[in-house]
Amino acid sequence: xxxxxxxxxxxxxxxxxxxxxxxxxxxxxxxxxxxxxxxxxxxxxxxxxxxxxxxxxxxxxxxxxxxxxxxxxxxxxxxxxxxxxxxxxxxxxxxxxxxxxxxxxxxxxxxxxxxxxxxxxxxxxxxxxxxxxxxxxxxxxxxxxxxxxxxxxxxxxxxxxxxxxxxxxxxxxxxxxxxxxxxxxxxxxxxxxxxxxxxxxxxxxxxxxxxxxxxx
Amino acid sequence: xxxxxxxxxxxxxxxxxxxxxxxxxxxxxxxxxxxxxxxxxxxxxxxxxxxxxxxxxxxxxxxxxxxxxxxxxxxxxxxxxxxxxxxxxxxxxx
Numbered sequence: 001x002x003x004x005x006x007x008x009x010x011x012x013x014x015x016x017x018x019x020x021x022x023x024x025x026x027x028x029x030x031x032x033x034x035x036x037x038x039x040x041x042x043x044x045x046x047x048x049x050x051x052x053x054x055x056x057x058x059x060x061x062x063x064x065x066x067x068x069x070x071x072x073x074x075x076x077x078x079x080x081x082x083x084x085x086x087x088x089x090x091x092x093x094x095x096x097x098x099x100x101x102x103x104x105x106x107x108x109x110x111x112x113x114x115x116x117x118x119x120x121x122x123x124x125x126x127x128x129x130x131x132x133x134x135x136x137x138x139x140x141x142x143x144x145x146x147x148x149x150x151x152x153x154x155x156x157x158x159x160x161x162x163x164x165x166x167x168x169x170x171x172x173x174x175x176x177x178x179x180x181x182x183x184x185x186x187x188x189x190x191x192x193x194x195x196x197x198x199x200x201x202x203x204x205x206x207x208x209x210x211x212x213x214x215x216x
Numbered sequence: 217x218x219x220x221x222x223x224x225x226x227x228x229x230x231x232x233x234x235x236x237x238x239x240x241x242x243x244x245x246x247x248x249x250x251x252x253x254x255x256x257x258x259x260x261x262x263x264x265x266x267x268x269x270x271x272x273x274x275x276x277x278x279x280x281x282x283x284x285x286x287x288x289x290x291x292x293x294x295x296x297x298x299x300x301x302x303x304x305x306x307x308x309x310x
Contacts, residue, residue: 027307050300060307066300093308101306108299125303132303151305159308163301181300198286205282 005090006031010039010048011083017052024090024158030055031089038072041081044169045072050181054089054161060101061091063125065163068180077116077173087163099154105132105163106146108182113140115177116170126162128154137168 005024007017016035025031032053039046050067065087071077091099105125120137123145133147167179 056307058307059304061305062303064300064302095308097308097310099305099308101309103303103305105301105303106299107301123301125301127305159305161303161305163303165301198288202282 005088006033006052006054007088008035008048008052009086009088011041012086015039015048017088024092025054025056025061026092027056027095030057039083041083042077042079044077044079044081044173046070046081046083046169047072048085052087052089054091056091056093061099061159061161063087063089063161063163066181067165068178068182069167070178071169071173071175073175075175077169077171079171080116080118081167081169081173083167085165085167087165089161089163091159091161092157093159094157098152099127099159100150100152102148102150103127103132104146104148105135106144107135108142108144109136109138109179110142110182111138111140111179112177114174115140115179116172116174118168118170119173119177119179120168121179122166124164126164127151128160129162130154 005018005021007014007019009015015037017033023031030053032051034049034051036047036049039048047070048067049070050065052063052065054061054063056062067085067087069085093099103125105123107123109121109123111119111121120139122134122136122138124134125132130149130151130153132149132151135145135147136143138145169177169179
């Protein structure tokens with residue numbers, strides 16, 4: 001795929017963002033933008049909306065995508081609808097060296113229950129064509145996935161990131177069916193310590209109350 | 217007759233003062249708000265209704281204390297749910 005930057009492509013065609021190329025994020029810079037458009041596949045209309053952001057700073061490169069795909073038709077779909085969404089972002093650094101190292105991708109995905117049978121979504125983040133790892137396919141429900149990979153051979157002044165999502169809405173998908181990058185499944189890394197703290201707090205209060213009753 | 221004897225102001229004042237202090241102490245310890253204290257100033261004894269109110273306030277406070285950490289967890293989950301897909305990598309290096 002061409003080296004577009006800060007742009008959203010559906011089945012290889014630029015639909016939003018900076019479709020003219022350029023706009024690479026240099027060191028110390030960041031970029032963000034909302035998007036909202038409709039896409040038709042097999043005469044079925046889907047709304048694609050959300051926002052993306054990218055930055056390059058002392059912590060390295062980062063990209064984030066909020067994305068929802070919603071079936072807008074008035075009747076259930078008659079065929080399987082498949083399309084790929086690529087969120088492209090380019091980073092620029094002309095200092096000597098490479099971009100090699102550990103890359104991480106994280107997705108929370110929720111697929112509504114009114115999608116047709118066989119509906120799936122997959123996601124992967126690629127840097128200069130190298131995948132951090134394929135996540136999915138995921139079906140209806142809420143899912144959370146995270147992968148890391150050591151990538152090498154990333155030379156040159158430009159690094160091309162491609163966050164790729166492949167959707168398949170099965171035949172029978174009902175109006176309003178949606179796949180979004182939002183999950184009710186909490187990130188375990190954040191929830192576990194808080195849950196333990198909550199249990200410890202309640203236990204502490206209970207022991208104190210019990211001691212108070214015994215002393216009385 | 218001493219005219220001051222006809223109006224035993226000091227005694228009434230002292231009684232009211234004692235009642236106020238007593239009510240304040242009870243109300244303060246019971247955790248009842250100030251607006252409730254005013255109502256109880258002239259009541260020599262706490263009524264059964266007042267005691268039920270105090271008990272209710274105490275239970276609500278206890279519930280709030282126990283619920284706080286779980287509310288925090290729920291808020292964190294909501295915050296993490298709004299993250300979307302993310303990716304990160306290193307800075308260019310030698």
